[in-house]
Amino acid sequence: MMLVHTQKLWLFVLHNLWTSLSYRLALVLGIASGVIGLLQFALLGLFLQEGNTFPAIAQYGGNILAFLITGSVFTAFVGMALSTFGAFVRLEMKMGTLEHLLISRTPLVHLMLYEGLMNFLATVVSAIVTLTILVLLFGVPLQVNLLGVTASLLLLTFALLGMGLASAGILLVSKQGDPITWVFTTLTGLLSGVLYPVSILPAWLQTISWTLPTTQALHALRLSLTGAASPHDLAAPLGALLLWGAISLPLGALVLRWGLNQARRQGSLGEF
Amino acid sequence: MLSIEAVTVRYPRLERPALDQVSFQVNPGEIVALLGPNGSGKTTLMKAICGLVRPVAGSVRVGAVDVLAAPEEARSRLGLLLHAERSFYYRLSGFQNLLFFAGMDNLFGAAARTRIEQLLAHFGLQEARDLPFMKYSLGMRKKLSLARLLLRNPDLVLLDEPTANLDPASVREVLEHLRELRKEGKAVLLASHQLSEVERVADRIALLRTGRLLAFDQMEKLQQSQHGPRLQLVLAGPVSAAVLRRLERLPGVRSLDTRGLAQPTPLPQLALVLEATAELAPLLASLGALNLPLVQINQSQTTLEEFFLQAVA
Numbered sequence: 347m348m349l350v351h352t353q354k355l356w357l358f359v360l361h362n363l364w365t366s367l368s369y370r371l372a373l374v375l376g377i378a379s380g381v382i383g384l385l386q387f388a389l390l391g392l393f394l395q396e397g398n399t400f401p402a403i404a405q406y407g408g409n410i411l412a413f414l415i416t417g418s419v420f421t422a423f424v425g426m427a428l429s430t431f432g433a434f435v436r437l438e439m440k441m442g443t444l445e446h447l448l449i450s451r452t453p454l455v456h457l458m459l460y461e462g463l464m465n466f467l468a469t470v471v472s473a474i475v476t477l478t479i480l481v482l483l484f485g486v487p488l489q490v491n492l493l494g495v496t497a498s499l500l501l502l503t504f505a506l507l508g509m510g511l512a513s514a515g516i517l518l519v520s521k522q523g524d525p526i527t528w529v530f531t532t533l534t535g536l537l538s539g540v541l542y543p544v545s546i547l548p549a550w551l552q553t554i555s556w557t558l559p560t561t562q563a564l565h566a567l568r569l570s571l572t573g574a575a576s577p578h579d580l581a582a583p584l585g586a587l588l589l590w591g592a593i594s595l596p597l598g599a600l601v602l603r604w605g606l607n608q609a610r611r612q613g614s615l616g617e618f
Numbered sequence: 619m620l621s622i623e624a625v626t627v628r629y630p631r632l633e634r635p636a637l638d639q640v641s642f643q644v645n646p647g648e649i650v651a652l653l654g655p656n657g658s659g660k661t662t663l664m665k666a667i668c669g670l671v672r673p674v675a676g677s678v679r680v681g682a683v684d685v686l687a688a689p690e691e692a693r694s695r696l697g698l699l700l701h702a703e704r705s706f707y708y709r710l711s712g713f714q715n716l717l718f719f720a721g722m723d724n725l726f727g728a729a730a731r732t733r734i735e736q737l738l739a740h741f742g743l744q745e746a747r748d749l750p751f752m753k754y755s756l757g758m759r760k761k762l763s764l765a766r767l768l769l770r771n772p773d774l775v776l777l778d779e780p781t782a783n784l785d786p787a788s789v790r791e792v793l794e795h796l797r798e799l800r801k802e803g804k805a806v807l808l809a810s811h812q813l814s815e816v817e818r819v820a821d822r823i824a825l826l827r828t829g830r831l832l833a834f835d836q837m838e839k840l841q842q843s844q845h846g847p848r849l850q851l852v853l854a855g856p857v858s859a860a861v862l863r864r865l866e867r868l869p870g871v872r873s874l875d876t877r878g879l880a881q882p883t884p885l886p887q888l889a890l891v892l893e894a895t896a897e898l899a900p901l902l903a904s905l906g907a908l909n910l911p912l913v914q915i916n917q918s919q920t921t922l923e924e925f926f927l928q929a930v931a
Binding site for chain 2: 350353354357360361364365368369441442443445446447448449450451452453457607610611612613615616
């Protein structure tokens with residue numbers, strides 16, 4: 347069984363690789379944009395760090411460059427976890443391949459998980475490359491707690507999985523426009539401490555912020571990347587992520603099933 | 619192999635049911651043509667069989683498997699070709715597309731590659747195996763769809779307009795492939811508007827109109843049920859309107875087909891469409907009394923097109 351899943355996952359990887367290679371210029375430009383964006387971020391961090399101290403981020407090591415870069419890497423994971431399923435469903439609807447995949451011997455949830463796992467691995471590789479370059483080029487002071495980082499990213503993905511499933515369920519019906527991804531992406535950028543620490547927010551906003559799984563996950567990730575966190579420090583945020591996942595996953599699965607049934611009733615699976 | 623019992627499908631924004639109590643069967647080694655005007659429910663029925671559309675009532679069985687109760691098991695026994703042109707990954711080659719879809723049907727590695735190469739050879743697509751799908755002609759796309767469908771070696775084959783927009787040579791090839799499927803014992807349900815092609819391959823006809831099954835039987839029986847044979851009169855010259863009116867009133871004549879009079883090459887022709895109960899001897903005697911410039915009289919069955927137009931009118 348495991349072998350079958352691995353072979354299917356490999357086919358997803360090949361499929362994406364073949365597609366990306368068929369758009370060579372876009373692939374090159376995309377990589378170049380990523381590198382330039384990263385460079386801008388790093389230079390901004392160096393500029394801000396010069397002669398300044400940042401007591402608000404002292405618990406994460408106090409280095410603004412490390413703070414910004416971990417926020418940036420984290421955002422990539424949030425975007426991936428939230429939108430990977432919905433984007434898959436929408437793309438397959440547009441290509442006209444969704445109905446053919448739905449009559450294949452691979453259930454829709456499995457197809458979405460292969461796509462999600464492939465994107466997760468791609469984001470991990472990209473994050474490792476990014477962080478390595480920054481450490482080597484700009485001397486970003488990272489103290490990596492590998493177990494903490496792994497647990498943070500896996501539990502972040504687990505916590506957002508339900509939202510991703512729900513997002514795909516809504517897209518099966520709405521075809522375009524997904525409020526769940528929009529709300530979470532917006533709240534993450536605004537309240538989760540990606541570019542500034544949560545502590546600068548008004549107290550009532552801080553309360554809302556800490557209820558978000560993205561805030562908990564980013565906190566755990568930063569502690570694991572910059573502060574050599576102890577298991578005790580990580581227990582609370584990781585526990586919160588586990589709780590989020592335990593609640594959101596069944597709800598997300600229900601919304602996905604609702605969306606699929608609704609699209610079947612409307613006969614709209616082939617529409618986009 | 620396929621048993622459809624009282625299937626009813628309702629779409630939320632459609633007042634009448636898209637399918638209303640439709641029932642019929644398709645046996646192994648049989649091609650059943652699903653006919654009907656646009657919007658009659660043919661594609662909806664195909665999708666309901668696959669579980670892509672959910673019926674509000676009725677049952678669909680593929681073999682002994684109920685599609686609603688065990689959708690995955692039922693789907694594993696069928697292959698589908700939809701009319702929509704978009705159903706492959708445009709940037710991937712034909713081979714890559716088939717490899718991906720084969721994997722999703724649990725066919726991997728050397729077994730998958732061998733089967734794909736066989737199918738590409740069978741459909742004459744070896745030279746195009748590495749071309750991106752977007753470069754394929756319509757005919758090649760249909761053939762690739764057939765190849766994908768056969769990857770899973772289905773017992774039931776569902777084809778929604780497999781010859782639409784194809785040139786005559788490609789149509790002939792596709793029809794030949796359908797005959798092969800029948801020979802292999804597969805049950806085939808073929809939705810089509812190309813009635814002359816249906817006549818060439820179908821064993822039975824299911825006729826839908828506004829979601830209802832109007833008729834389901836062998837082609838000859840359906841044609842006879844509507845009206846009797848057709849008398850084709852080849853004439854040496856034109857006939858007057860008065861004679862035409864008299865012809866129309868002859869006992870046993872249901873209608874006149876005067877299209878052959880307008881194009882008198884090499885000779886004008888006139889067809890009498892007869893009632894099923896028409897007696898030929900007195901009719902021929904009456905024809906003789908009219909002093910028509912007759913050169914020849916041929917008797918033929920009504921065409922599927924005539925049956926179709928009359929049935930759905």
